[in-house]
Amino acid sequence: MPSSPRETDISEISDSPTHPSQGAEVSGMDTEQMFRLIDGILPFEACLHYQFLPLALEGKYLKLGMVDPHDSSALDYARNILAYLNCSLKTQQITSDTHQSMLxxxxxxxxxxQRTSKSINKPKKKPTPAEKTQGIKESASQTSSNSPATETPTPLASTALSCTPIDVSLVSSQKPQDKLESMMINSEETALPLEVTAFHLNQPMDFIATLPPEQLLQELLGRVLTGGIGRLYFERQPDSGRILWSQDGILQSILEKLSVAVFQSLMIELKRLVNLSLYPTAEAQKVEIERTYQDESLLLRLQVMPGSHGEEATLQVLRGAALKFYQRQKLEKLGQESLKLAHVLRKKLKEMRSKSDRYSLPIEAQPDLTQLLECLDQQIEG
Known part of the structure; x- marks a missing residue:
């Protein structure tokens, strides 16, 4: 039987070992690697809820410390997550005191x-001209002396690559970019077809909730692609998750009380769909990709953000008139930015000519700049 203390509150976690065996357990643990694994694979909320700890990554095996190694729900959750990383599971029993002290x-x-990151990101004092010159010299010296060297990957990156077949870009340990900046696919590239295999479109939502996460997402996509502006909202709750499906702003259906394991797996599948990093995000990210579905152009807009109880997401599908309107807005914005840049270029050229006349100095680049402005004028008028 699974042990009962699942409702352990964070405030109840002790700071120091209280059991003789706990000291021996803690001394043999690589806490640095454990913390990276909690950040990257098994989140803190899951470790607290299921009473386990990711102790180490040994080749293609994750060693999982468990208060109750026979807890089937905890084992199912861990295996579900590790299956996407092509890893297997090894279990080791730990005491409840060790579990709490490690968390x-x-x-x-x-x-x-977090405090260190904030202090590093604080604006630095503007360097003096002498400091700038010295910094440039030191940088040039370091570049020339270090150019043959190859950058060594961090331990987390190497362990992640050793147990997963997915692309390096998907498991990048770099911090996501701040703000909600859209990462648009190059519009000149041909939009790839969106492959959706939904076999149960006529079945109720309660039925598709029993499907594996990969197929469940396919069924949800099949529903939002039926027409109009489709939207899926993935909402994380304290001990479960739910999904709201709306079409043209009208709520169609709700999937309630999805297990945390299923919800987490759905988030992974959702990220795979748009080639987003599979690691939990610390800041909101927005991705937009162009696809075709049944010979119709689509724009998938995914926003992933940290919530109170874990990651949440919104997937919006734009098509037809709505997509054209959205693209028109994008083009108008690009046009305004281009005009601003053209005005800046004219202003700089005028300033150059003024100084050239004042000091009787020729402008070597003037013919090229004049020709560039003429080309810009022709493109704007055309």
Missing amino acids: SAYLKHSETA
Whole structure:
């Protein structure tokens, strides 16, 4: 039987070992690797809820410390997540005190890392001209002396690559870009077809909730692609998840009380759909990709953001008149930005000519600049 203390509150986690065996367990743990695994594979909320800890990654095996190694729900959750990373599971029993003290240490580590990050990102004092010159010399010296060297990947990147067949870009350990900047696919590229295999479009939502996560997402996509502006909202709740499906702003159906394991797997499948990093995001990200479906152009707009209880997401599908309107807005914005740049170029050229006349100095680049402005004028008029 699974042990009952699942409702452990974060405030109840102790700071130090209280059991003789706990000290021996803690001393043999690689806490640095454990913290990376909590950040990258098994999130803190899952470790707290299921009473386990990702102790180490050994080749294609993840060693999982469990308070109750026979807890079937915890094992199912871990195996579900690891299946997407092509990893297998090894279990090791740990005490409840060890579990709590390690999670407490992780919280302290996270708080320290956040404070360090904030202090690093603070605006620095503007360097003096002498400091700038010295910095340029030092940089040039370091570049010339270090050019043959190859950058060594971090331990987390190497372990992630050793156990997963997916592309390196999908498991990048780099921090996501701040703000909600859209990452648009090059519009000159041909939009790839969106492959959707939905076999149960006439079945109720309660039925498709029993399907594996990969097929469940396909069924949801099949529904939002029926026409108009489709939207799926993936909402994370304390001990479950739910999905709201709307069409043209009208709520169609709700999938309630999805298990945390299923919801987490759906988030992974959703990220795979748009080639987004599979790691949990610390800041909101927005991705837009162009696809074709049944010979119709689509724009998939995915926004992933951290919520109170874990990651949440919104997937919107634009097509037809709505897509044309959205693209027209994008073009108008690009046109306005281009005009601003053209005005800046004219202003700079005028300033150059003024200084050239004042000091009787020729402008070597003037013919090229004049020709560039003439080309711009022709493109704008055309």
